């Protein structure tokens with residue numbers, strides 16, 4: 001590998017932040033309807049022609065890897081609804097320069113994929129689960145699939161020494177906040193990171209304005225009360241607060257996605273399922289790459305599009321777009 005290229009990626013924004021990490025939303029379709037993410041009427045009949053296809057996603061990853069990107073996360077919507085998801089993982093792993101390939105999933109379909117993901121070289125899975133209670137699961141996701149999801153979580157935990165496992169728990173005051181201890185206890189037995197996340201206002205105002213928001217300070221207070229022996233440890237990127245319980249195998253973290261600003265270190269670019277390059281989770285406008293790919297753009301033209309998107313990257317996402325944020329995480333992928 002070219003060392004100069006490693007020191008500074010080719011894609012750099014106006015604030016001198018280089019891009020190392022791309023999050024690709026491979027579909028906006030989903031088999032759940034989480035109340036903090038999408039409405040029941042969310043359309044699942046995405047015209048497939050408007051979704052990036054396999055070749056197009058591969059091309060984007062290759063082009064970005066040549067420009068210094070080292071990590072790929074597949075997300076959505078629900079990425080496991082794409083039947084080429086294992087091939088995408090395998091392909092991304094084989095691209096020169098890409099070191100880490102991970103995905104974020106709701107776990108509903110994980111059982112049928114896990115072995116193939118391991119064989120394809122997937123480095124990690126972020127598994128989103130907010131409750132162990134059946135009625136609550138149904139209330140949050142509007143689907144009755146908890147039994148399947150728990151079965152798949154158990155299989156994943158049993159493989160946690162073969163890939164990095166993180167459990168994303170979105171905490172909602174008065175809904176699942178009482179389950180914090182049950183989730184944290186998973187780290188005693190398993191080498192996983194359990195991450196408690198703040199709600200963000202990307203839910204078409206379904207619950208954002210109903211007082212269910214639970215901030216990082218409150219989460220920290222509850223955790224400290226439950227576990228006086230909690231020890232601070234080094235967290236990763238979005239994990240601003242990170243801890244472990246004495247004698248435990250895993251870690252506990254808090255993602256203060258709303259109340260804290262971790263933008264100064266941001267090394268991310270996002271690709272939406274409909275083929276737009278987004279410079280920030282809060283960005284409203286992106287740059288269309290789908291049309292360019294379908295018009296036969298060469299690598300130089302793609303680089304110009306990535307740079308164009310990056311030139312729009314705000315210093316701070318929340319200040320730039322927080323007042324009227326997007327209506328759902330599903331197209332941009334969280």
Ligand SMILES: Nc1nc2c(ncn2[C@@H]2O[C@H](COP(=O)(O)OP(=O)(O)OP(=O)(O)O)[C@@H](O)[C@H]2O)c(=O)[nH]1
Pocket residue numbers: 073075104126168197200236237238255257258266268281317333334
């Ligand atoms: N503000 C902000 N929040 C983010 C960003 N990326 C992820 N998040 C928050 O973190 C939550 C979990 O995202 P994941 O898909 O698990 O990814 P991640 O935490 O970035 O994972 P890593 O790749 O391990 O750093 C999202 O739902 C967001 O709330 C970001 O770039 N900016």
Ligand SMILES: C[S@@+](CC[C@H](N)C(=O)[O-])C[C@H]1O[C@@H](n2cnc3c(N)ncnc32)[C@H](O)[C@@H]1O
Pocket residue numbers: 030036037075076077078079104105106126127128168170197198199200201202203257329330333334
């Ligand atoms: C948009 S989902 C896509 C991947 C997959 N469907 C899943 O749920 O893991 C990615 C992450 O975004 C989180 N998310 C969705 N809506 C959110 C919101 N309004 N605030 C904070 N996080 C949100 C989910 O909990 C999930 O961990």
Ligand code: SF4
Pocket residue numbers: 030031032033034037038076077078106128329330
């Ligand atoms: S958070 Fe994930 S699982 Fe829930 S509706 Fe959004 S995309 Fe689907």
Ligand code: SF4
Pocket residue numbers: 262263264266267268279280281282314315316317318
């Ligand atoms: S809010 Fe925007 S700039 Fe800040 S970390 Fe997230 S994506 Fe990066």
